[in-house]
Amino acid sequence: MNLKELSALLGLSQTTVSRALNGYPEVSEATRRRVMQVADEHNYRPNTRAKALATGRAMAIGHVIPLSTQHEMMNPIFGDFIAGAGESYSQAGYDMVLSLVADEDQSRAYHEMFAKRNVDGIVLHAPKMQDSRITMLQEIGLPFAVHGRATDITTPYSWLDVNNTSAFRRATDFLLDLGHRHICLVNGQESMDFAFRRREGYAAALQARDIAPDPALMFAGEMTEVYGYDTVRRTQSLETPPTAYLVSSIIAAFGVRRAIEELGLVMGRDVSVITHDDDLSYLRNGAEVPVFTSTRSSVRVAGRRLAKLLISQIEEPCASPLTELLEAELTVGRSTGPAPHRT
Amino acid sequence: MNLKELSALLGLSQTTVSRALNGYPEVSEATRRRVMQVADEHNYRPNTRAKALATGRAMAIGHVIPLSTQHEMMNPIFGDFIAGAGESYSQAGYDMVLSLVADEDQSRAYHEMFAKRNVDGIVLHAPKMQDSRITMLQEIGLPFAVHGRATDITTPYSWLDVNNTSAFRRATDFLLDLGHRHICLVNGQESMDFAFRRREGYAAALQARDIAPDPALMFAGEMTEVYGYDTVRRTQSLETPPTAYLVSSIIAAFGVRRAIEELGLVMGRDVSVITHDDDLSYLRNGAEVPVFTSTRSSVRVAGRRLAKLLISQIEEPCASPLTELLEAELTVGRSTGPAPHRT
DNA sequence: CAACACATTTAAAGCGCTTTGGAGGCAAAA
DNA sequence: TTTTGCCTCCAAAGCGCTTTAAATGTGTTG
Structure with missing residues (x-):
């Protein structure tokens, strides 16, 4: 069903039908209703391609x-x-x-x-x-x-x-307030703008308390489960291992948790973790009580x-x-x- | 730049230009080359909408x-x-x-x-x-x-x-060969066709060895991490807990692993796990040696x-x-x- | 040289829609 | 009655492309 057929069916011109359907005022309410109804009955939809060509808008x-x-x-x-x-x-x-x-x-x-x-x-x-x-x-x-x-x-x-900077600044402050002084940043790839900004927030919070960011505790990489896992394994064998992790993605956080548990540590007691949580629908951060403390923002x-x-x-x-x-x-x-x- | 302008520029008709660009034989090689080149220089691309309208193909x-x-x-x-x-x-x-x-x-x-x-x-x-x-x-x-x-x-x-049926039949057989007799199926929602077929494969393998599928060991649900975790927690407190899990998704398998480790068990020794692995690019099943034994098929x-x-x-x-x-x-x-x- | 086949090229119609510029009808105003 | 204006409606052009049917040129043959 196209406009031509539809208007033939209605005994109206294409112009009028088009106008009726597109809500132009130059059509009486009576005909508009009639047009609408017949169009609906025949399940008419304007051809996108033709419409786009005519209007210049691809929608x-x-x-x-x-x-x-x-x-x-x-x-x-x-x-x-x-x-x-x-x-x-x-x-x-x-x-x-x-x-x-x-x-x-x-x-x-x-x-x-x-x-x-x-x-x-x-x-x-x-x-x-x-x-x-x-x-x-x-x-x-x-x-x-x-x-x-x-x-x-x-x-x-x-x-x-x-606001990645303020989110990570706030998370870092939260950890600092809890007494953590060795906070490991498990960040995304630093060519990405968001990762850069998160590091800025993290560094700013530390510097505000006169703590120099420790390069040995700042990681950047693709945010996979294994990346989170590896980072914890690696850092926990340092001389003074971090007591807290600030993670850029919940997927990496899963890896962080796995490594922590595997080491016989208890998350939230021996080691604290904050993750950024994009609130993904298939990776919920716990049910009632969230598993992870997180900076949350639904993507x-x-x-x-x-x-x-x-x-x-x-x-x-x-x-x-x-x-x-x-x-x-x-x-x-x-x-x-x-x-x-x-x- | 549209066809009209392009052909004006070339001093040719739209027909010829169109044909030259679309590889029709009625154009001399010389003009075709010329058309191609000028089109390229001006970065000409036919308007999709117009083309779709004319050809009847939306591409x-x-x-x-x-x-x-x-x-x-x-x-x-x-x-x-x-x-x-x-x-x-x-x-x-x-x-x-x-x-x-x-x-x-x-x-x-x-x-x-x-x-x-x-x-x-x-x-x-x-x-x-x-x-x-x-x-x-x-x-x-x-x-x-x-x-x-x-x-x-x-x-x-x-x-x-x-071939979901054969995949899960094969996986079940593999577990049976290893001596497992209580195999828990952690399946997807059974309204989904693939889940039905997987259960079929699982059941067929059991029945071929005269083992009646135990409804208490067959689960269906949305394949989240938490679902995998909960299922293990629940089943491990049964009188005769399963010694193996057959899981429909690697995400659920992560939860299965977490629960196993949390219970102080060792995956691969105390409890076996096979998962279906869609070979997702951001959830790799381990690096060199796969973490999970799996039925793998790249989605x-x-x-x-x-x-x-x-x-x-x-x-x-x-x-x-x-x-x-x-x-x-x-x-x-x-x-x-x-x-x-x-x- | 005319006649023909063949290779190139073109004018124009059409795809299905919107929209411009009128046209027709009718009531109110002159 | 004529004029004016308003309300409805319509014919036709145009969006940028493809494609049919026809025209033009070019070389070959009788």
């Missing part, structure tokens, strides 16, 4: 996901982010198109998305500190919004980020909001860039306790 | 992801599947469009995808045993392929599946192959449905060993 938003080295796609937080964004999109009538590309093809992918004009905007994932993609998109002139920020980019752009909510932000950006093209900074909340679980006295 | 494939109850999207395997599918899509020049919808809107979503004509085909995720979506899509007449199967649907359709490869299968289905519409059954491989790790003698 779709692109996500370019680098496949290979960065492992972004496989990043377990991605699913939840997409789920959140998808909610906003379907609410606003947008489709989501994913383009999975090898790292080296990324630049081409963005240009192509623009030239092919099958999206109205793009979400940028996992920004690095100086991310060339941002300036590229600015030059191209395709609306975009970044999940995170790129510290070294000074020109304004739209973004949504968690799903982030997806939802960033999508909205981008949509309003698209629909109001002249407006200046929009930004949103989410504060993580510190949730106390059973993984933290006062620093044990050294024997 | 896009849809994935409808139910959001709420089923938690399919958040399912951690989803990311890897999508990554695999994405590889095949971009290779073949297709886009991937995701539609995240609430469970109750699913039927509407499929009809809409068809009516809006913005995809050429659909991938169906997480089929249940009698899945109404399959018959619905057959009626609609939109090409589709299923990741998994629906036991109760008898009409032919395209699918790709892991990413599955995505890649299913996408190809669907594409050939789309491009050869009259052909009969295609199917592919992947065999999981049994990888022996350190989580299994001979059944301990009862004290």
